[in-house]
Amino acid sequence: MNTTLRNGLLLLLTLVLIAGFGCAKKQADSLTPGGEEEELSMTGEERQAAMNISDGIIYFDYDSFSLSAEAKSTLTQKASIIKRFPQLRVIIEGHCDERGTEEYNLALGERRARAAYEYMLNLGVGVGQMEMVSFGKLHPAVSGSGEVAWSKNRRDEFKVSKPK
Secondary structure, three states, X not given: OOHHHHHHHHHHHHHHHHHHHHHHHHXXXXXXXXXXXXXXXXXXXXXXXXXXXXXXXXXXXXXXXXXXXXXXXXXXXXXXXXXXXXXXXXXXXXXXXXXXXXXXXXXXXXXXXXXXHHHHHHOOOOHHHEEEEEEEOOOOOOOXXXXXXXXXXXXXXXXXXXXX
């Protein structure tokens, strides 16, 4: 591949990633329960449901997007709550550890978010109640290199909001 074509493709990929992350970050920040604006629009019962949905992080093995039995149990609990509160919306964030390229980890983070999304969809959660975003390795939960840190960064997190 000639240098000009390769550089053009890299520039295009960079612009797409920047545009995508700008929107995803904005969405994820606005979907955090407990924000003053969100809190005012949620009843006490909705706030508690949102906290329960947001609390349970699910974790993945290295280079995997397969759901463990523990992850399935957590997702089943979340799905039960989400179905009781159809007015709540959930964004599923897929994350990875620091190993691998940005592109690879973005794809893996998306597969992790999709695994949770499809599992809850099969449990009866409505398509309109869930969204997915991949942050790849951009937002580690734990800093550092090594299995202890990496195992905490291979995860799906859940953010909740109530449509305005």
